[in-house]
Amino acid sequence: MQIAILLYDRFTALDAIGPYEILSRLSGAEVVFAAEQPGPVRADTGMLAVTADAALADLPHPGIVLVPGGPGQEGRMADGPVHEWLRKADAASSWTTSVCTGSLILAAAGLLDGRRAASHWLALDRLRAPGARPAGERVVIDGKYVTAAGVSAGIDMALGLSGRIAGTPAAQAIQLMIEYDPRPPLTAGSPYTAPPDLVTSLRMRSRHPG
Protein backbone atom coordinates (compact mmCIF):
# COMPACT_ATOMS: atom_id res chain seq x y z
CA MET A 1 0.00 0.00 0.00
CA GLN A 2 1.59 3.23 -1.17
CA ILE A 3 0.72 6.33 0.87
CA ALA A 4 1.49 9.66 -0.81
CA ILE A 5 1.79 12.67 1.48
CA LEU A 6 1.69 15.96 -0.41
CA LEU A 7 4.23 18.60 0.57
CA TYR A 8 4.14 22.23 -0.48
CA ASP A 9 5.86 25.39 0.67
CA ARG A 10 4.52 26.56 4.09
CA PHE A 11 2.67 23.36 4.99
CA THR A 12 2.08 22.66 8.69
CA ALA A 13 4.51 19.95 9.69
CA LEU A 14 2.47 18.08 12.30
CA ASP A 15 -0.45 17.75 9.84
CA ALA A 16 1.83 15.52 7.76
CA ILE A 17 4.09 13.91 10.35
CA GLY A 18 1.36 12.87 12.81
CA PRO A 19 -0.38 10.59 10.29
CA TYR A 20 2.97 9.51 8.81
CA GLU A 21 4.11 8.23 12.21
CA ILE A 22 1.06 5.96 12.37
CA LEU A 23 0.50 4.94 8.75
CA SER A 24 4.19 4.13 8.15
CA ARG A 25 3.90 1.44 10.85
CA LEU A 26 1.19 -0.46 8.99
CA SER A 27 2.51 -3.75 7.67
CA GLY A 28 3.42 -3.34 3.99
CA ALA A 29 2.94 0.41 3.97
CA GLU A 30 5.25 2.60 1.91
CA VAL A 31 4.90 6.28 2.79
CA VAL A 32 6.29 8.66 0.17
CA PHE A 33 6.55 12.40 0.73
CA ALA A 34 5.98 14.08 -2.62
CA ALA A 35 5.90 17.61 -4.02
CA GLU A 36 5.75 19.22 -7.45
CA GLN A 37 9.55 18.99 -7.44
CA PRO A 38 11.61 16.65 -5.24
CA GLY A 39 13.88 18.22 -2.62
CA PRO A 40 13.52 19.99 0.70
CA VAL A 41 10.17 21.69 1.38
CA ARG A 42 10.00 24.27 4.13
CA ALA A 43 7.16 24.28 6.66
CA ASP A 44 5.07 27.32 7.63
CA THR A 45 7.32 28.43 10.50
CA GLY A 46 10.37 28.57 8.23
CA MET A 47 12.21 26.61 10.94
CA LEU A 48 11.87 23.11 9.46
CA ALA A 49 12.33 21.44 6.09
CA VAL A 50 11.11 17.97 5.15
CA THR A 51 12.45 16.25 2.04
CA ALA A 52 10.09 15.44 -0.80
CA ASP A 53 11.61 12.15 -1.96
CA ALA A 54 9.46 12.03 -5.08
CA ALA A 55 7.83 14.32 -7.62
CA LEU A 56 4.05 14.06 -7.81
CA ALA A 57 4.44 12.73 -11.35
CA ASP A 58 6.31 9.72 -9.93
CA LEU A 59 3.25 8.64 -7.93
CA PRO A 60 0.33 8.28 -10.30
CA HIS A 61 -1.64 5.68 -8.29
CA PRO A 62 -1.11 5.83 -4.51
CA GLY A 63 -3.49 3.75 -2.43
CA ILE A 64 -3.84 6.59 0.06
CA VAL A 65 -3.54 10.30 -0.68
CA LEU A 66 -2.92 12.60 2.29
CA VAL A 67 -3.04 16.40 2.02
CA PRO A 68 -1.80 18.42 4.98
CA GLY A 69 -2.91 21.97 5.67
CA GLY A 70 -1.01 25.13 6.42
CA PRO A 71 -0.85 28.77 5.35
CA GLY A 72 0.77 27.67 2.06
CA GLN A 73 -2.57 26.07 1.23
CA GLU A 74 -3.66 29.46 -0.12
CA GLY A 75 -1.20 29.09 -2.98
CA ARG A 76 -2.78 25.75 -3.89
CA MET A 77 -6.39 26.90 -4.37
CA ALA A 78 -6.15 27.66 -8.10
CA ASP A 79 -6.16 24.82 -10.57
CA GLY A 80 -2.75 23.58 -11.68
CA PRO A 81 -0.39 20.62 -11.37
CA VAL A 82 -1.34 19.83 -7.76
CA HIS A 83 -5.06 19.72 -8.55
CA GLU A 84 -4.43 17.66 -11.66
CA TRP A 85 -2.37 15.18 -9.69
CA LEU A 86 -4.97 15.03 -6.92
CA ARG A 87 -7.75 14.27 -9.36
CA LYS A 88 -5.78 11.53 -11.11
CA ALA A 89 -4.56 10.00 -7.85
CA ASP A 90 -8.04 10.18 -6.36
CA ALA A 91 -9.52 8.36 -9.34
CA ALA A 92 -7.66 5.20 -8.27
CA SER A 93 -7.10 5.71 -4.51
CA SER A 94 -8.66 3.59 -1.78
CA TRP A 95 -8.66 6.58 0.58
CA THR A 96 -8.32 10.30 -0.10
CA THR A 97 -7.57 12.17 3.10
CA SER A 98 -6.64 15.53 4.54
CA VAL A 99 -5.67 17.20 7.77
CA CYS A 100 -6.57 20.75 8.81
CA THR A 101 -6.92 23.15 5.85
CA GLY A 102 -5.76 20.38 3.52
CA SER A 103 -9.50 19.81 3.01
CA LEU A 104 -9.69 23.23 1.35
CA ILE A 105 -7.24 22.00 -1.29
CA LEU A 106 -9.23 18.78 -1.83
CA ALA A 107 -12.42 20.83 -2.12
CA ALA A 108 -10.83 23.31 -4.53
CA ALA A 109 -9.70 20.40 -6.70
CA GLY A 110 -13.34 19.36 -6.91
CA LEU A 111 -13.03 16.22 -4.83
CA LEU A 112 -15.42 17.05 -2.00
CA ASP A 113 -18.50 18.17 -3.95
CA GLY A 114 -21.53 17.59 -1.75
CA ARG A 115 -19.46 15.69 0.81
CA ARG A 116 -19.26 16.30 4.54
CA ALA A 117 -15.76 17.42 5.51
CA ALA A 118 -13.74 18.61 8.49
CA SER A 119 -11.13 21.37 8.60
CA HIS A 120 -9.39 23.66 11.06
CA TRP A 121 -12.13 25.26 13.19
CA LEU A 122 -11.16 28.70 11.87
CA ALA A 123 -11.44 27.52 8.23
CA LEU A 124 -14.63 25.44 8.29
CA ASP A 125 -16.76 28.10 6.59
CA ARG A 126 -14.35 28.21 3.68
CA LEU A 127 -15.32 24.64 2.69
CA ARG A 128 -18.74 25.83 1.56
CA ALA A 129 -17.79 27.91 -1.52
CA PRO A 130 -16.04 25.02 -3.30
CA GLY A 131 -19.07 22.82 -2.66
CA ALA A 132 -18.30 20.76 0.46
CA ARG A 133 -20.49 20.52 3.57
CA PRO A 134 -18.51 21.70 6.62
CA ALA A 135 -18.77 19.46 9.69
CA GLY A 136 -17.34 20.63 13.00
CA GLU A 137 -16.12 17.18 13.98
CA ARG A 138 -12.64 15.86 14.72
CA VAL A 139 -12.65 13.30 11.95
CA VAL A 140 -15.24 13.03 9.17
CA ILE A 141 -15.56 9.91 7.00
CA ASP A 142 -17.70 10.29 3.89
CA GLY A 143 -17.19 7.32 1.61
CA LYS A 144 -13.48 7.05 0.92
CA TYR A 145 -12.92 10.70 1.88
CA VAL A 146 -11.49 11.12 5.37
CA THR A 147 -10.89 14.64 6.59
CA ALA A 148 -9.56 15.74 9.96
CA ALA A 149 -9.88 18.95 11.96
CA GLY A 150 -6.87 21.14 12.83
CA VAL A 151 -3.25 19.94 12.96
CA SER A 152 -3.23 17.36 15.78
CA ALA A 153 -6.49 15.77 14.59
CA GLY A 154 -4.51 13.96 11.89
CA ILE A 155 -3.23 11.59 14.57
CA ASP A 156 -6.76 10.48 15.49
CA MET A 157 -7.67 10.29 11.80
CA ALA A 158 -4.71 8.05 10.95
CA LEU A 159 -5.31 5.76 13.90
CA GLY A 160 -8.96 5.28 12.93
CA LEU A 161 -7.98 4.72 9.32
CA SER A 162 -5.37 2.15 10.40
CA GLY A 163 -8.08 0.21 12.20
CA ARG A 164 -10.24 0.15 9.08
CA ILE A 165 -7.33 -0.91 6.86
CA ALA A 166 -5.51 -3.41 9.06
CA GLY A 167 -7.99 -4.27 11.80
CA THR A 168 -8.30 -3.17 15.41
CA PRO A 169 -5.47 -5.31 16.88
CA ALA A 170 -2.94 -3.89 14.38
CA ALA A 171 -4.07 -0.34 15.12
CA GLN A 172 -3.91 -1.00 18.88
CA ALA A 173 -0.32 -2.21 18.49
CA ILE A 174 0.61 1.02 16.72
CA GLN A 175 -1.17 3.10 19.36
CA LEU A 176 0.75 1.34 22.13
CA MET A 177 4.11 1.66 20.36
CA ILE A 178 3.67 5.42 20.03
CA GLU A 179 2.14 5.60 23.53
CA TYR A 180 -0.81 7.56 22.27
CA ASP A 181 -2.52 7.98 25.62
CA PRO A 182 -2.87 11.76 25.43
CA ARG A 183 -2.98 13.80 28.62
CA PRO A 184 -3.18 17.46 27.58
CA PRO A 185 -2.10 19.54 30.58
CA LEU A 186 -4.65 22.22 29.55
CA THR A 187 -8.20 21.97 28.19
CA ALA A 188 -8.22 24.60 25.45
CA GLY A 189 -8.03 22.26 22.47
CA SER A 190 -11.33 23.09 20.81
CA PRO A 191 -13.50 26.20 20.44
CA TYR A 192 -16.04 24.41 22.67
CA THR A 193 -13.65 23.94 25.58
CA ALA A 194 -11.27 26.93 25.29
CA PRO A 195 -11.91 30.18 27.18
CA PRO A 196 -14.52 32.12 25.12
CA ASP A 197 -12.36 35.26 25.10
CA LEU A 198 -9.53 33.30 23.48
CA VAL A 199 -11.84 31.85 20.84
CA THR A 200 -13.15 35.34 20.01
CA SER A 201 -9.70 36.84 19.83
CA LEU A 202 -8.36 34.13 17.50
CA ARG A 203 -11.45 34.49 15.29
CA MET A 204 -10.84 38.25 15.03
CA ARG A 205 -7.16 37.75 14.27
CA SER A 206 -7.90 35.22 11.51
CA ARG A 207 -10.31 37.62 9.83
CA HIS A 208 -7.84 40.49 9.98
CA PRO A 209 -4.45 38.79 9.73
CA GLY A 210 -1.27 40.79 10.16
Added chain:
Amino acid sequence: MQIAILLYDRFTALDAIGPYEILSRLSGAEVVFAAEQPGPVRADTGMLAVTADAALADLPHPGIVLVPGGPGQEGRMADGPVHEWLRKADAASSWTTSVCTGSLILAAAGLLDGRRAASHWLALDRLRAPGARPAGERVVIDGKYVTAAGVSAGIDMALGLSGRIAGTPAAQAIQLMIEYDPRPPLTAGSPYTAPPDLVTSLRMRSRHPG
Protein backbone atom coordinates in the same frame (compact mmCIF):
# COMPACT_ATOMS: atom_id res chain seq x y z
CA MET B 1 14.75 31.77 23.09
CA GLN B 2 16.69 29.31 20.94
CA ILE B 3 15.39 25.73 20.96
CA ALA B 4 17.81 23.13 19.61
CA ILE B 5 16.28 19.84 18.48
CA LEU B 6 18.88 17.11 18.02
CA LEU B 7 18.60 14.98 14.90
CA TYR B 8 20.45 11.74 14.27
CA ASP B 9 20.09 8.90 11.82
CA ARG B 10 17.02 6.74 12.61
CA PHE B 11 15.35 9.14 15.02
CA THR B 12 11.57 8.86 15.45
CA ALA B 13 10.04 11.78 13.59
CA LEU B 14 7.01 12.51 15.79
CA ASP B 15 9.25 12.68 18.88
CA ALA B 16 10.83 15.78 17.32
CA ILE B 17 8.00 17.26 15.27
CA GLY B 18 5.29 17.08 17.95
CA PRO B 19 7.18 19.39 20.35
CA TYR B 20 8.46 21.51 17.43
CA GLU B 21 4.89 22.26 16.34
CA ILE B 22 4.12 23.66 19.79
CA LEU B 23 7.39 25.29 20.85
CA SER B 24 7.88 27.04 17.47
CA ARG B 25 4.64 28.93 18.14
CA LEU B 26 5.95 30.52 21.33
CA SER B 27 6.52 34.22 20.86
CA GLY B 28 10.21 34.86 20.18
CA ALA B 29 11.07 31.18 19.83
CA GLU B 30 13.65 30.08 17.28
CA VAL B 31 13.62 26.33 16.75
CA VAL B 32 16.76 24.97 15.09
CA PHE B 33 17.09 21.35 13.97
CA ALA B 34 20.71 20.34 14.43
CA ALA B 35 22.88 17.29 13.85
CA GLU B 36 26.59 16.49 13.93
CA GLN B 37 26.63 17.56 10.27
CA PRO B 38 24.01 19.79 8.59
CA GLY B 39 21.88 18.26 5.86
CA PRO B 40 19.03 15.77 5.56
CA VAL B 41 18.69 13.23 8.37
CA ARG B 42 16.60 10.14 7.76
CA ALA B 43 14.07 8.92 10.32
CA ASP B 44 13.75 5.35 11.61
CA THR B 45 11.29 4.20 8.95
CA GLY B 46 13.60 5.27 6.14
CA MET B 47 10.58 6.95 4.56
CA LEU B 48 11.19 10.50 5.77
CA ALA B 49 14.10 12.94 5.97
CA VAL B 50 14.18 16.17 7.98
CA THR B 51 16.86 18.77 7.30
CA ALA B 52 19.36 19.62 10.00
CA ASP B 53 19.78 23.34 9.33
CA ALA B 54 22.74 23.64 11.67
CA ALA B 55 25.67 21.66 12.97
CA LEU B 56 25.70 21.06 16.72
CA ALA B 57 28.85 23.19 16.91
CA ASP B 58 26.83 26.16 15.62
CA LEU B 59 24.55 26.05 18.68
CA PRO B 60 26.69 26.24 21.78
CA HIS B 61 24.08 27.81 24.09
CA PRO B 62 20.45 26.96 23.26
CA GLY B 63 17.87 27.94 25.85
CA ILE B 64 16.10 24.62 25.40
CA VAL B 65 17.69 21.34 24.36
CA LEU B 66 15.36 18.64 23.03
CA VAL B 67 16.48 15.08 22.33
CA PRO B 68 14.10 12.80 20.43
CA GLY B 69 14.21 9.01 20.70
CA GLY B 70 14.24 6.31 18.10
CA PRO B 71 16.14 3.13 17.23
CA GLY B 72 19.12 5.26 16.15
CA GLN B 73 19.49 6.18 19.80
CA GLU B 74 21.56 3.00 20.25
CA GLY B 75 24.30 4.57 18.15
CA ARG B 76 24.39 7.56 20.50
CA MET B 77 25.02 5.73 23.79
CA ALA B 78 28.82 5.88 23.67
CA ASP B 79 30.57 9.11 24.50
CA GLY B 80 31.44 11.31 21.54
CA PRO B 81 30.54 14.60 19.87
CA VAL B 82 26.83 14.33 20.70
CA HIS B 83 27.47 13.74 24.40
CA GLU B 84 30.04 16.54 24.48
CA TRP B 85 27.60 18.93 22.85
CA LEU B 86 24.80 17.87 25.20
CA ARG B 87 26.94 18.47 28.29
CA LYS B 88 28.06 21.91 27.07
CA ALA B 89 24.57 22.93 25.96
CA ASP B 90 23.07 21.64 29.20
CA ALA B 91 25.51 23.66 31.27
CA ALA B 92 23.79 26.87 30.08
CA SER B 93 20.27 25.70 29.12
CA SER B 94 17.09 26.75 30.88
CA TRP B 95 15.48 23.41 30.05
CA THR B 96 16.99 20.11 28.96
CA THR B 97 14.33 17.81 27.57
CA SER B 98 13.73 14.52 25.82
CA VAL B 99 10.99 12.45 24.26
CA CYS B 100 10.78 8.65 24.28
CA THR B 101 14.20 6.95 24.30
CA GLY B 102 15.86 10.36 23.97
CA SER B 103 16.13 10.15 27.77
CA LEU B 104 18.53 7.21 27.35
CA ILE B 105 20.87 9.53 25.44
CA LEU B 106 20.60 12.23 28.12
CA ALA B 107 21.27 9.62 30.80
CA ALA B 108 24.23 8.15 28.91
CA ALA B 109 25.70 11.64 28.63
CA GLY B 110 25.57 11.83 32.42
CA LEU B 111 22.82 14.45 32.61
CA LEU B 112 20.19 12.48 34.53
CA ASP B 113 22.28 11.17 37.43
CA GLY B 114 19.92 10.49 40.32
CA ARG B 115 17.05 12.23 38.54
CA ARG B 116 13.57 10.88 37.92
CA ALA B 117 12.96 10.44 34.19
CA ALA B 118 10.40 9.10 31.73
CA SER B 119 11.00 7.08 28.58
CA HIS B 120 9.18 4.76 26.20
CA TRP B 121 7.41 2.14 28.35
CA LEU B 122 9.51 -0.61 26.77
CA ALA B 123 12.77 1.24 27.56
CA LEU B 124 12.15 2.47 31.11
CA ASP B 125 14.35 -0.17 32.76
CA ARG B 126 17.29 0.91 30.61
CA LEU B 127 17.39 4.28 32.39
CA ARG B 128 18.67 2.63 35.57
CA ALA B 129 22.17 1.54 34.43
CA PRO B 130 23.29 5.08 33.49
CA GLY B 131 22.07 6.32 36.89
CA ALA B 132 18.58 7.76 36.32
CA ARG B 133 15.45 6.80 38.26
CA PRO B 134 12.79 5.47 35.84
CA ALA B 135 9.30 6.87 36.34
CA GLY B 136 6.38 5.38 34.43
CA GLU B 137 4.67 8.73 33.94
CA ARG B 138 3.71 10.60 30.78
CA VAL B 139 5.85 13.65 31.57
CA VAL B 140 8.41 13.91 34.35
CA ILE B 141 9.81 17.25 35.51
CA ASP B 142 12.86 17.08 37.76
CA GLY B 143 14.39 20.53 38.09
CA LYS B 144 15.11 21.77 34.59
CA TYR B 145 15.05 18.24 33.17
CA VAL B 146 11.78 17.41 31.43
CA THR B 147 11.42 13.93 29.98
CA ALA B 148 8.42 12.47 28.18
CA ALA B 149 7.20 8.91 27.63
CA GLY B 150 6.94 7.35 24.17
CA VAL B 151 6.64 9.29 20.89
CA SER B 152 3.30 11.12 21.21
CA ALA B 153 4.01 12.14 24.82
CA GLY B 154 6.27 14.90 23.50
CA ILE B 155 3.16 16.87 22.58
CA ASP B 156 1.91 16.89 26.17
CA MET B 157 5.42 17.68 27.38
CA ALA B 158 5.82 20.66 25.06
CA LEU B 159 2.42 22.06 25.91
CA GLY B 160 3.14 21.87 29.63
CA LEU B 161 6.56 23.43 29.10
CA SER B 162 4.99 26.23 27.04
CA GLY B 163 2.72 27.05 29.96
CA ARG B 164 5.69 27.28 32.31
CA ILE B 165 7.68 29.44 29.89
CA ALA B 166 5.02 31.76 28.48
CA GLY B 167 2.09 31.40 30.88
CA THR B 168 -1.18 29.51 30.65
CA PRO B 169 -3.02 31.87 28.23
CA ALA B 170 -0.21 31.65 25.66
CA ALA B 171 -0.14 27.86 25.93
CA GLN B 172 -3.93 27.72 25.63
CA ALA B 173 -3.75 29.76 22.42
CA ILE B 174 -1.25 27.30 20.96
CA GLN B 175 -3.39 24.35 22.03
CA LEU B 176 -6.45 25.85 20.33
CA MET B 177 -4.56 26.71 17.12
CA ILE B 178 -3.38 23.11 16.76
CA GLU B 179 -6.79 21.82 17.92
CA TYR B 180 -5.20 19.58 20.49
CA ASP B 181 -8.40 18.06 21.79
CA PRO B 182 -7.37 14.42 21.32
CA ARG B 183 -10.00 11.76 20.73
CA PRO B 184 -8.16 8.48 20.22
CA PRO B 185 -10.54 6.08 18.48
CA LEU B 186 -8.99 3.20 20.45
CA THR B 187 -7.83 2.91 24.07
CA ALA B 188 -4.57 1.01 23.73
CA GLY B 189 -2.20 3.94 24.29
CA SER B 190 -0.48 2.75 27.45
CA PRO B 191 0.52 -0.62 28.92
CA TYR B 192 -2.12 0.01 31.61
CA THR B 193 -5.01 0.35 29.14
CA ALA B 194 -3.96 -1.86 26.21
CA PRO B 195 -5.07 -5.51 25.97
CA PRO B 196 -2.68 -7.50 28.25
CA ASP B 197 -1.88 -9.97 25.46
CA LEU B 198 -0.69 -7.12 23.27
CA VAL B 199 1.50 -5.70 26.04
CA THR B 200 3.07 -9.12 26.63
CA SER B 201 3.69 -9.71 22.95
CA LEU B 202 5.37 -6.33 22.43
CA ARG B 203 7.52 -6.90 25.52
CA MET B 204 8.63 -10.27 24.14
CA ARG B 205 9.37 -8.78 20.73
CA SER B 206 11.44 -5.94 22.22
CA ARG B 207 13.56 -8.44 24.20
CA HIS B 208 14.17 -10.58 21.17
CA PRO B 209 14.13 -8.14 18.27
CA GLY B 210 14.29 -9.39 14.70
